Amino acid sequence: xxxxxxxxxxxxxxxxxxxxxxxxxxxxxxxxxxxxxxxxxxxxxxxxxxxxxxxxxxxxxx
Numbered sequence: 515x516x517x518x519x520x521x522x523x524x525x526x527x528x529x530x531x532x533x534x535x536x537x538x539x540x541x542x543x544x545x546x547x548x549x550x551x552x553x554x555x556x557x558x559x560x561x562x563x564x565x566x567x568x569x570x571x572x573x574x575x576x
Contacts, residue, residue, distance in 0.1 A: 517546035529562035
C-alpha cells in the first residue's frame with residue numbers, strides 16, 4: 515500500500531502525529547513518505563486516514 519494526500523489538506527498535523535513513519539508536515543501541509551507503507555505501520559496509517567478531518571488521505575495499492 516501507498517499513502518496519497520490529495521489536494522485540500524488543511525495542515526492540522528493529525529496524520530503526522532498518529533503515523534510519523536508515513537506522514538510528515540512540509541510547508542504547512544501533510545506529505546506522505548515515498549514508497550510502500552510497511553505492514554507494521556498499516557494500522558496507524560489507516561487511523562490517520564480515518565481521522566483526517568477533511569478526508570484527503572487515500573491508501574492505495576501500488
